[in-house]
Amino acid sequence: MLDLGDTIAAIATAVAPEQGSIAIVRLSGGDSVKIAHTIFHAPGKQIWESHRILYGYIQNATGQTIDEALLLLMLAPRSYTREDVVEFHCHGGMMTVQKVLNLCIQNGARLARPGEFTLRAVLNGRLDLTQAEAIADLIGAKSSASADNALAGLQGKLSQYIQKLRHQCLDLLAELEARIDFDEDLVPLNYDHIQKQIFLLLEQVHQLLATAERGELLRRGIKVAIVGRPNVGKSSLLNAWSQTERAIVTDLPGTTRDVVDAYLVVQGIPVEILDTAGIRSTDDPVEQIGIDRSRQAIQKADIILWVVDALTGWTKEDERLYQELEASKVIAIVNKIDLTAELPQISQIKTPIIYTSALNHTGIDQLESVLIEQVSQGKVQQTNVTYTINQRQQTALLQVQQALQNMQTTITQKLPIDFWTIDLRTAIQALGSITGEEITESVLDRIFSKFCIGK
Numbered sequence: 001m002l003d004l005g006d007t008i009a010a011i012a013t014a015v016a017p018e019q020g021s022i023a024i025v026r027l028s029g030g031d032s033v034k035i036a037h038t039i040f041h042a043p044g045k046q047i048w049e050s051h052r053i054l055y056g057y058i059q060n061a062t063g064q065t066i067d068e069a070l071l072l073l074m075l076a077p078r079s080y081t082r083e084d085v086v087e088f089h090c091h092g093g094m095m096t097v098q099k100v101l102n103l104c105i106q107n108g109a110r111l112a113r114p115g116e117f118t119l120r121a122v123l124n125g126r127l128d129l130t131q132a133e134a135i136a137d138l139i140g141a142k143s144s145a146s147a148d149n150a151l152a153g154l155q156g157k158l159s160q161y162i163q164k165l166r167h168q169c170l171d172l173l174a175e176l177e178a179r180i181d182f183d184e185d186l187v188p189l190n191y192d193h194i195q196k197q198i199f200l201l202l203e204q205v206h207q208l209l210a211t212a213e214r215g216e217l218l219r220r221g222i223k224v225a226i227v228g229r230p231n232v233g234k235s236s237l238l239n240a241w242s243q244t245e246r247a248i249v250t251d252l253p254g255t256t257r258d259v260v261d262a263y264l265v266v267q268g269i270p271v272e273i274l275d276t277a278g279i280r281s282t283d284d285p286v287e288q289i290g291i292d293r294s295r296q297a298i299q300k301a302d303i304i305l306w307v308v309d310a311l312t313g314w315t316k317e318d319e320r321l322y323q324e325l326e327a328s329k330v331i332a333i334v335n336k337i338d339l340t341a342e343l344p345q346i347s348q349i350k351t352p353i354i355y356t357s358a359l360n361h362t363g364i365d366q367l368e369s370v371l372i373e374q375v376s377q378g379k380v381q382q383t384n385v386t387y388t389i390n391q392r393q394q395t396a397l398l399q400v401q402q403a404l405q406n407m408q409t410t411i412t413q414k415l416p417i418d419f420w421t422i423d424l425r426t427a428i429q430a431l432g433s434i435t436g437e438e439i440t441e442s443v444l445d446r447i448f449s450k451f452c453i454g455k
């Protein structure tokens, strides 16, 4: 995977028929400029220098013009990959851009693998691993909060924090190793002081670990299914809810996914909502299809909004269907409260109950706060840290935590210093794996395979 010698090429922008007025083909590597000279013809006296835009034509080997385009040169090391980078800004759509890419390949470039530009940026020291991961998050961000979060990662805030921790561990290791080598010449070790240092390190690790849950929510978002008997007001409720949201996230063309009825952003978290046809016992085969779809939605959902009508309240049928569900995933909604002064009390269930009127748009704020509370279940802690960690980083930090805790025990048991340093080294290595200071090729493979091509 790590063949840095060749020049890579890819389409850097999204490709879709009749979409996008501009598309960018990007080259990176030692032959980029040579390839650009071969296929790009800049009329007049335009100067080929770094960070300058040239205007001209892209032509194939027979001199046929493929596109009228702009060319941007970014010579090493002032580029994303720190190699010579060339961008062709061509016309959008499907065809031209493919032809330009093919021309680059015919002239010696190799098709880039997913994330390979970013991988090169990492290997050439332009970005560290957490920043590279933040780039994938930024591209995939579905809410402005998740984009902000990714940007904080990209700006290196997480790396700085991890590096600070790692250096504290390295300092401690140096202090301990000095004892092993020159014990007689030094003042005796202050055990309390060392225990205190480990305690402080663990505190910082805890702080970071506490961000994992929110990070996961921001990255992945949540799926909500609106379920209930027909006519209780499920669709009306979704409409009322969508209208009160300021930021509605639209789906990108060409991405295949479940049929989703609305995308909302609730407290920064992207929320996909499936409105279902309604569930009840039936012998009608057509109605059964809708019901099957509802059941699938229930399966996939993180949270089920179980809607009942304020006039009829919680029926035997609601009770029976509710029994099939995981209560921790359910929020009960009593809708149409505008129709009655007497709200039905539902004593049978342990689930939170929200009272709404889709007609008057009431109860929606409360629905949102209970929803977020329910998905985070107290696991999303408020911290003063602005960035969040992902699953890979979490796994590494759990190793750090374990190693430091082992070290605490080792010291308490008064084992020799050699034993302390074993745990400390494990912690240092795990911290290094987060930023990429200590990383194996297989880990790199795993991280970059999640990228899209051209990034």
Ligand code: GDP
Pocket (backbone or CB within 6 Å): 228, 229, 230, 231, 232, 233, 234, 235, 236, 237, 278, 335, 336, 337, 338, 339, 356, 357, 358, 359, 360
């Ligand atoms: P669904 O089958 O559960 O999706 O129900 P609909 O959203 O289609 O609503 C069924 C009927 O109830 C429609 O006539 C709605 O106008 C009415 N409805 C929905 N919500 C409310 C509400 O909060 N108050 C009142 N008064 N009527 C409502």
Ligand code: ZN
Pocket (backbone or CB within 6 Å): 234, 235, 236, 275, 276, 277
């Ligand atoms: Zn409906």
